Amino acid sequence: MQQQAMAQAAVQRLVMQRRRAQAALDRVDRSVYGLCCDCGMEIGLDRLLSDPAAPFCRDCQEERDAAR
DSSP states (O other), X not given: OHHHHHHHHHHHHHHHHHHHHHHHXXXXXXXXXXXXXXXXXXXXXXXXXXXXXXXXXXHHXXXXXXXX
């Protein structure tokens, strides 16, 4: 049972990573890659280097995290 749950969690992580990557590619196609999906400001290069699929700038992401 535990192995099955771990496998399902791994599949869910992969599905989420694929969705994030596809969303980033869609932003590239629309010429808005690197711009925050909330405020429209540029996402810092350091953030994009650490997470190329990041949809939000650091400030907007921190606000989202705080709201949870």
